[in-house]
Amino acid sequence: MTILEAAKLDIGYRKTKIGRDIDLDIRAGEVLCLLGPNGGGKTTLMKTLLGLLPALGGTITLQGRAIGDYSRAELAKIVGYVPQAGTNFFPFNVIDVVLMGRVAHIGLFASPGKKDVAAAEAALASLGMGHLRDRIYTEISGGERQLVLIARALAQEPKLLVMDEPTASLDFGNQLRVLDQITALAKRGMAVVLSTHDPDHVFLCGDRAALLRDGRLVALGPPIEVVTEAALAALYGVDVEVVELPDHQTHTAVPARGRKPFAG
Amino acid sequence: MKRSLAVDIGLPFGLLVLLCVVSFAVGQFPVSPHDLFAVLWAKISGGASGVPAAVDAVVWRIRLPRIAAAVLVGAALSGAGSTYQGLFRNPLVSPDILGVAAGAGLGAVLGIFLSVSILAVELLAFVGGLGAVAIVYLIGTAMKGRDPILVLVLAGVAMGTLLGAAIALVKVFADPYNQLPAITFWLLGSLTAVTLPDLDAAVPAIIIGLVPLFLLRWRMNVMTLGEEEAKSLGVNTSFLRFMFIAGATLITSAAVSIAGIIGWIGLIIPHVARLVAGPEFSRLLPVSMLFGAAYLLLVDTLARTMATVEIPIGVLTAFIGAPFFLWLLASSRRGWQ
Numbered sequence: 001m002t003i004l005e006a007a008k009l010d011i012g013y014r015k016t017k018i019g020r021d022i023d024l025d026i027r028a029g030e031v032l033c034l035l036g037p038n039g040g041g042k043t044t045l046m047k048t049l050l051g052l053l054p055a056l057g058g059t060i061t062l063q064g065r066a067i068g069d070y071s072r073a074e075l076a077k078i079v080g081y082v083p084q085a086g087t088n089f090f091p092f093n094v095i096d097v098v099l100m101g102r103v104a105h106i107g108l109f110a111s112p113g114k115k116d117v118a119a120a121e122a123a124l125a126s127l128g129m130g131h132l133r134d135r136i137y138t139e140i141s142g143g144e145r146q147l148v149l150i151a152r153a154l155a156q157e158p159k160l161l162v163m164d165e166p167t168a169s170l171d172f173g174n175q176l177r178v179l180d181q182i183t184a185l186a187k188r189g190m191a192v193v194l195s196t197h198d199p200d201h202v203f204l205c206g207d208r209a210a211l212l213r214d215g216r217l218v219a220l221g222p223p224i225e226v227v228t229e230a231a232l233a234a235l236y237g238v239d240v241e242v243v244e245l246p247d248h249q250t251h252t253a254v255p256a257r258g259r260k261p262f263a264g
Numbered sequence: 265m266k267r268s269l270a271v272d273i274g275l276p277f278g279l280l281v282l283l284c285v286v287s288f289a290v291g292q293f294p295v296s297p298h299d300l301f302a303v304l305w306a307k308i309s310g311g312a313s314g315v316p317a318a319v320d321a322v323v324w325r326i327r328l329p330r331i332a333a334a335v336l337v338g339a340a341l342s343g344a345g346s347t348y349q350g351l352f353r354n355p356l357v358s359p360d361i362l363g364v365a366a367g368a369g370l371g372a373v374l375g376i377f378l379s380v381s382i383l384a385v386e387l388l389a390f391v392g393g394l395g396a397v398a399i400v401y402l403i404g405t406a407m408k409g410r411d412p413i414l415v416l417v418l419a420g421v422a423m424g425t426l427l428g429a430a431i432a433l434v435k436v437f438a439d440p441y442n443q444l445p446a447i448t449f450w451l452l453g454s455l456t457a458v459t460l461p462d463l464d465a466a467v468p469a470i471i472i473g474l475v476p477l478f479l480l481r482w483r484m485n486v487m488t489l490g491e492e493e494a495k496s497l498g499v500n501t502s503f504l505r506f507m508f509i510a511g512a513t514l515i516t517s518a519a520v521s522i523a524g525i526i527g528w529i530g531l532i533i534p535h536v537a538r539l540v541a542g543p544e545f546s547r548l549l550p551v552s553m554l555f556g557a558a559y560l561l562l563v564d565t566l567a568r569t570m571a572t573v574e575i576p577i578g579v580l581t582a583f584i585g586a587p588f589f590l591w592l593l594a595s596s597r598r599g600w601q
Contacts, residue, residue: 014409047492050496052496072495072498072500073499073500074498075498076496076497076498079496079499081492081493081496081497083492083493090350090488090543091542092485092542092543093542093544096485096544099491099496099499100486101499103483103486103499104497104498104499106482108480109479109480109547110481110482111481111482112482152497156497156498159428175388240589
């Protein structure tokens with residue numbers, strides 16, 4: 001089922017057009033990875049899909065309705081945003097951070113009720129983070145913070161999650177833990193769009209990859225088909241080899257550095 | 265550990281009541297606890313207090329307006345301070361961030377310069393404070409496409425400097441024997457001249473300003489996440505920002521109009537309240553207001569009892585506030601990372 005469809009989309013800030021003619025659809029239960037160099041338009045595209053920036057041309061249709069026809073609160077019940085986990089936060093308790101995800105479900109003058117607390121706790125528990133409930137957000141690890149922000153987005157009860165480099169500035173173990181949770185979310189029917197700088201992460205969790213360069217969508221399809229040596233060389237201007245691992249289940253990109261072609 | 269709201273609110277409330285009793289009792293004309301309770305009981309029961317009329321006058325005519333004003337202004341400045349700190353996501357923000365103090369200052373200084381009545385000076389201060397923030401807010405909304413918070417802060421700084429220059433200009437032309445001392449004293453803040461009719465005018469403005477803050481208190485938490493995150497969570501940020509700024513500015517203007525410019529309270533007290541009650545705004549707002557009321561009452565009581573001359577409150581709050589703030593900065597890990 002298609003959740004979001006972008007057609008002939010032009011993106012950018014006010015007068016500065018950053019990207020154009022982007023055709024993209026996002027389906028329930030899939031992870032779509034945005035890959036491309038800095039300045040390629042990943043962030044601008046995500047902000048436009050979130051309705052934070054107006055489209056400069058073309059259309060975005062969300063569950064059959066134009067994105068502009070939704071109110072902020074209606075939009076938040078369909079699309080959840082997971083920003084990079086920073087620390088410039090007041091030292092809220094973790095549960096208070098997750099409860100903020102309920103704001104679209106709570107009346108203007110109201111505070112969270114039992115139902116909202118239950119939803120927030122369920123969101124934390126579904127990511128295995130229930131034990132952090134009463135910890136202070138600024139004092140937990142970077143990987144935990146990222147998962148708490150995912151829990152906050154889940155508390156919105158959206159159909160689509162948009163994640164801005166969810167693995168950035170995490171250590172190796174936390175990167176894999178976050179990717180595992182993202183894969184699990186998609187298995188339960190969530191549509192996920194995430195941006196990343198690591199082709200291996202696309203191989204690990206992406207159902208499809210979208211390659212963005214100079215504001216254009218240069219390829220869209222299954223990672224094995226579109227994240228190729230030629231594509232990576234064109235995107236980043238570096239020489240890499242894409243190698244199938246012996247288990248025949250996943251691929252990895254490694255720098256070529258003039259080595260002899262891998263013969264495995 | 266999560267402490268109950270009753271403890272967080274009950275303790276500062278108890279402290280405030282205790283300070284009120286002490287403040288009624290001490291001063292150039294000490295009132296013994298026995299006389300104080302006799303006077304209070306007489307008021308409640310409607311009977312005769314049996315204490316000299318002078319004691320009665322000191323308690324009701326002199327001490328009460330001043331204590332009420334200290335409680336009111338302290339609560340107002342601290343409540344506004346925690347609102348602005350949340351909204352601007354910055355613990356270094358004080359209620360005069362958008363130029364409210366400078367605007368009120370110019371209004372009052374002009375009033376003193378033109379020798380209008382005290383009530384008119386207060387009205388001018390009130391209008392000046394609201395006007396300055398309104399202009400800053402309009403500048404902020406006119407510059408679209410940039411971080412609205414950043415534009416507001418920078419416009420507020422520019423406005424504050426401009427108004428400060430205007431205040432300096434008026435001081436140059438003011439009569440150095442009659443007007444200049446009054447201007448200086450007002451700019452340093454004082455509760456000496458506050459009367460009950462002054463409070464009659466300020467209380468409704470403060471209550472009206474508090475209404476949106478209390479009604480929208482939980483949403484303030486979401487606003488502290490910043491513009492984009494708050495929007496993506498489904499919040500109408502421009503509406504909320506307007507309501508919070510309008511409410512906090514109304515409160516600050518009313519407080520400044522009766523007490524002059526009392527710095528540091530709106531900056532320090534929210535910090536202390538956050539250390540005690542955490543950053544969650546539904547808790548932070550009432551705890552801040554109680555702490556602010558108790559603190560200003562303490563400072564004002566010191567200001568009128570420490571020396572034979574009345575010390576301007578602004579001087580005392582700065583002497584206490586600045587070192588305390590530096591200590592917080594050096595030691596606090598929970599306050600802000």
